[in-house]
Amino acid sequence: FPNPLSPQKYYPPDFDPAKIPKLKLPKDRQYVVRLMAPFNMRCKTCGEYIYKGKKFNARKETVQNEAYLGLPIFRFYIKCTRCLAEITFKTDPENTDYTMEHGATRNFQAEKLLEEEEKRMQKEREEEELNNPMKVLENRTKDSKLEMEVLENLQELKELNQRQANVDFEAMLKQYKELEEEQRRKEQE
Numbered sequence: 001f002p003n004p005l006s007p008q009k010y011y012p013p014d015f016d017p018a019k020i021p022k023l024k025l026p027k028d029r030q031y032v033v034r035l036m037a038p039f040n041m042r043c044k045t046c047g048e049y050i051y052k053g054k055k056f057n058a059r060k061e062t063v064q065n066e067a068y069l070g071l072p073i074f075r076f077y078i079k080c081t082r083c084l085a086e087i088t089f090k091t092d093p094e095n096t097d098y099t100m101e102h103g104a105t106r107n108f109q110a111e112k113l114l115e116e117e118e119k120r121m122q123k124e125r126e127e128e129e130l131n132n133p134m135k136v137l138e139n140r141t142k143d144s145k146l147e148m149e150v151l152e153n154l155q156e157l158k159e160l161n162q163r164q165a166n167v168d169f170e171a172m173l174k175q176y177k178e179l180e181e182e183q184r185r186k187e188q189e
Contacts, residue, residue, distance in 0.1 A: 027062070027064065028062065028064055029061070030059045030061045030077075031059070031060045031061075032059060032060075033057075033058055033059075033060045033076075034058070035055070035056055035058050035060075035076060035078075036052070036053050036054065036056070037050050037051065037052055037053060037056065037078070038089070038097075039052050039106055039107075039108075040052050040107040040108055041087070041100065041106050041107060042104055042105050042107055043080040043082070043083060043087065043103065043104050044102075044103060044104055044105060045080065045083050045085040045103070046080060046082050046085070048080055048081060048083065049107075050080070050081060050087075050104065054081070056078040058076045058077060058078045059076070059077040060074055060076055060077075061074065061075050061077075062074055062075075063075050068094050069093075071093045073091050073092075073093065074090065075088055075089070075090045075101070076088065076089055076090075080103070080104075085103055087102075087103030087104045088102055089101055125139065
């Protein structure tokens with residue numbers, strides 16, 4: 001017996017799936033999605049702060065003629081919570097992040113900028129070392145000097161801590177009390 005709850009599908013003998021017309025949807029069509037703000041931002045129109053995690057009903061579209069290693073890049077349109085100005089940002093799969101397009105400025109990027117600067121410096125140093133073998137030697141000596149200085153500073157700090165650890169505070173307090181008592185006796189005499 002067929003299950004009465006499942007819908008019955010009848011396919012006539014002359015059915016041909018190739019004859020069903022395809023849906024012609026535009027490539028740049030937009031969907032409405034619910035998303036959270038991926039980073040802290042500030043609206044350029046009214047100065048309103050929009051914090052990471054704030055929920056929005058956004059319009060989502062696939063960015064045309066842009067992809068990263070075959071991954072599509074999506075653009076999101078949200079509205080400012082105060083002035084309703086449009087803010088757009090895109091996915092950035094290369095850096096596993098999002099990039100601000102327009103309508104707002106991204107806040108608190110100091111850490112990211114510092115990391116990028118460090119990467120850039122490291123890359124420059126590696127390129128310099130590839131071209132110049134003397135530079136490799138110079139960098140090695142600089143590194144070893146820096147390491148020696150750090151070790152010396154560490155040793156000094158250890159010695160300082162040991163000197164402070166050897167101070168007997170109980171003996172000092174006792175000596176101070178004895179001096180006070182001696183002064184009292186002199187005053188009484």
